[in-house]
Amino acid sequence: MQRLKHFVESQQLNRDIIFDLFRHADRFRSQKWVEPILDKKILMTLFYEPSTRTRLSFESAMTRLGGHVLTTENAKEFSSAVKGESIEDTIRVVSSYAHCIVIRHHENGSIKRAAELSKVPVINAGDGSGQHPTQALLDLYTIYKEIGRIRDIKVAMVGDLKNGRTTRSLSYLLGKFPNIQITFISAPNLKMSDDVKTYLARHNVKFDEGSKLGVVLPEVDVVYMTRIQKERMGEKDYKMANGNYIIDESNFNLLKPEARIMHPLPKVGEIKLPVDVEEKDPRVAYFRQAENGLYVRMAVLEHLIRR
Numbered sequence: 397m398q399r400l401k402h403f404v405e406s407q408q409l410n411r412d413i414i415f416d417l418f419r420h421a422d423r424f425r426s427q428k429w430v431e432p433i434l435d436k437k438i439l440m441t442l443f444y445e446p447s448t449r450t451r452l453s454f455e456s457a458m459t460r461l462g463g464h465v466l467t468t469e470n471a472k473e474f475s476s477a478v479k480g481e482s483i484e485d486t487i488r489v490v491s492s493y494a495h496c497i498v499i500r501h502h503e504n505g506s507i508k509r510a511a512e513l514s515k516v517p518v519i520n521a522g523d524g525s526g527q528h529p530t531q532a533l534l535d536l537y538t539i540y541k542e543i544g545r546i547r548d549i550k551v552a553m554v555g556d557l558k559n560g561r562t563t564r565s566l567s568y569l570l571g572k573f574p575n576i577q578i579t580f581i582s583a584p585n586l587k588m589s590d591d592v593k594t595y596l597a598r599h600n601v602k603f604d605e606g607s608k609l610g611v612v613l614p615e616v617d618v619v620y621m622t623r624i625q626k627e628r629m630g631e632k633d634y635k636m637a638n639g640n641y642i643i644d645e646s647n648f649n650l651l652k653p654e655a656r657i658m659h660p661l662p663k664v665g666e667i668k669l670p671v672d673v674e675e676k677d678p679r680v681a682y683f684r685q686a687e688n689g690l691y692v693r694m695a696v697l698e699h700l701i702r703r
């Protein structure tokens with residue numbers, strides 16, 4: 397099987413690698429004690445944008461695998477980026493200090509450029525509105541575990557599709573599987589971009605653009621909600637888009653009993669369900685999805701670092 401050197405975009409994966417990573421994620425999920433296969437290896441986490449799940453799950457994954465974590469607190473403020481150092485220069489230096497580097501950066505394409513200069517594997521933990529491929533992988537793993545298949549499924553992606561690196565990366569991954577239908581639902585100013593639509597058309601994925609969440613909810617297997625990313629748009633665009641699409645008690649039961657609500661998190665008002673529904677109703681999958689990130693990232697680290 398082909399092995400990746402870096403993991404910077406979803407298109408790098410094929411079905412063989414995906415299912416191999418899922419097999420290892422299943423292994424880690426089932427183990428109480430994990431063999432320290434990355435003993436004496438160092439993972440660097442270099443985050444220029446805030447994160448809860450991606451950073452902490454990578455750091456937990458590396459620690460569980462017996463390795464060590466080296467990090468900088470808020471790289472945008474406390475690394476030499478604040479003195480004007482480029483990401484290219486930073487990576488040429490810090491890739492001597494670790495065996496793998498996880499980077500989140502505000503600029504689209506920056507992590508691909510960094511990977512080209514790195515001496516060690518680089519993982520894209522989100523580059524602006526570009527991609528977030530390990531999120532897409534854990535999303536796909538969640539679909540696989542919750543729905544039981546990655547074919548013949550209908551998915552609605554809802555919210556900020558223009559700036560959403562998670563929906564972009566997941567669309568690219570879904571394009572590798574048969575008979576997938578995607579409905580994109582967004583405000584007119586936050587539509588999915590043409591590069592993703594062109595890719596889907598080329599890979600025979602049926603997609604359309606809708607505006608009525610209530611019409612789509614009864615038909616889909618997965619509804620993938622996203623936050624309107626205030627930090628990536630002006631006040632006018634935010635006002636136009638925010639609050640348009642919400643899942644709450646008024647429409648939640650339109651979903652089929654076997655359907656699932658997913659969300660990369662954080663959520664900030666686009667899902668308003670009582671805690672007891674979130675805890676008990678199996679259709680709420682987003683907290684299990686976040687947990688899956690740990691096992692999938694353990695599998696990714698093993699794939700990239702263990703030779």
Ligand code: CP
Binds near residue numbers: 446449451531660662
């Ligand atoms: N889903 C996701 O990327 O979450 P964080 O921003 O908390 O890492």
